[in-house]
Amino acid sequence: MEKIIELKSVTKKFDGVTALRNVSFSVNKGEVVGLIGDNGAGKSTLIKTLVGVHNPDDGSIEIHGKLVANWNALKARQAGIETVFQDKALCPQQSIVWNIFMGKELSYPFGFIRQREQIEVANKLIREIGFTSKLIDAESPVGNLSGGERQGVAIARALYNEAELIVLDEPTNNLSLNETQKVFDFIYNVKKSGRSVLFIGHNIYHVYDISDRFVILDRGEVIHMLSKEKVHTADDLMKIMRETIKGH
Ligand SMILES: Nc1ncnc2c1ncn2[C@@H]1O[C@H](COP(=O)(O)OP(=O)(O)OP(=O)(O)O)[C@@H](O)[C@H]1O
Numbered sequence: 307m308e309k310i311i312e313l314k315s316v317t318k319k320f321d322g323v324t325a326l327r328n329v330s331f332s333v334n335k336g337e338v339v340g341l342i343g344d345n346g347a348g349k350s351t352l353i354k355t356l357v358g359v360h361n362p363d364d365g366s367i368e369i370h371g372k373l374v375a376n377w378n379a380l381k382a383r384q385a386g387i388e389t390v391f392q393d394k395a396l397c398p399q400q401s402i403v404w405n406i407f408m409g410k411e412l413s414y415p416f417g418f419i420r421q422r423e424q425i426e427v428a429n430k431l432i433r434e435i436g437f438t439s440k441l442i443d444a445e446s447p448v449g450n451l452s453g454g455e456r457q458g459v460a461i462a463r464a465l466y467n468e469a470e471l472i473v474l475d476e477p478t479n480n481l482s483l484n485e486t487q488k489v490f491d492f493i494y495n496v497k498k499s500g501r502s503v504l505f506i507g508h509n510i511y512h513v514y515d516i517s518d519r520f521v522i523l524d525r526g527e528v529i530h531m532l533s534k535e536k537v538h539t540a541d542d543l544m545k546i547m548r549e550t551i552k553g554h
């Protein structure tokens with residue numbers, strides 16, 4: 307299986323706290339990986355190390371099997387790893403198309419923006435990832451969208467930026483069931499297009515449905531890596547999680 311990114315024996319410490327201890331972990335092409343674990347287990351730290359926000363204190367990172375030095379957020383983006391931050395990163399007064407192209411506008415040599423083309427691309431992107439409402443198009447203001455749809459715009463932007471791997475830290479936090487389902491539909495469509503997704507989820511049942519593989523972190527260590535074939539139901543996954551937490 308083709309690995310997009312691999313962390314090898316990564317350790318990350320903050321002052322006295324070891325947030326990640328000897329973590330080895332990878333994401334393969336075309337798979338959805340669900341990262342789970344208790345509060346403070348190191349999930350966000352793992353994701354931030356992967357996307358170049360944090361530097362590991364020890365261990366190495368490989369992209370497509372090649373060792374990278376001085377991994378940082380810019381290099382991660384150049385390698386096709388896009389992070390979807392909670393909707394803070396979007397500008398609600400602006401349209402969907404504005405938000406998708408922000409900082410990367412299509413323009414003519416004199417700097418005029420090719421708005422019609424941008425609208426076409428944006429409409430295509432949002433339909434591709436699963437926007438179905440007839441009331442929403444590329445020119446709708448983001449402020450009118452639901453929480454789930456906003457995540458969709460952020461995902462569409464990642465796709466426009468040619469993401470090979472989209473990383474989401476708790477994409478369904480604070481969303482209703484309905485909106486959560488929308489986000490998972492978007493993720494499913496991203497997977498169908500051959501890209502990979504890594505996300506942190508709190509609700510085991512949701513994580514179970516959407517993921518091909520589960521990684522359980524506990525106090526900074528990867529204690530389980532399970533493919534879906536090995537975990538037959540969401541309840542099984544729940545049981546494994548409970549046993550992990552009980553071990554504290
Ligand atoms: N920037 C930081 N400075 C100091 N300590 C940090 C920092 N980031 C994380 N930590 C510590 O590292 C450990 C792991 O934190 P992390 O945020 O990765 O956990 P998490 O699994 O994402 O938790 P949650 O489910 O609550 O979001 C915690 O003990 C946390 O306090």
Ligand SMILES: [Mg+2]
Nearest residue numbers: 349350351475
């Ligand atoms: Mg976190």
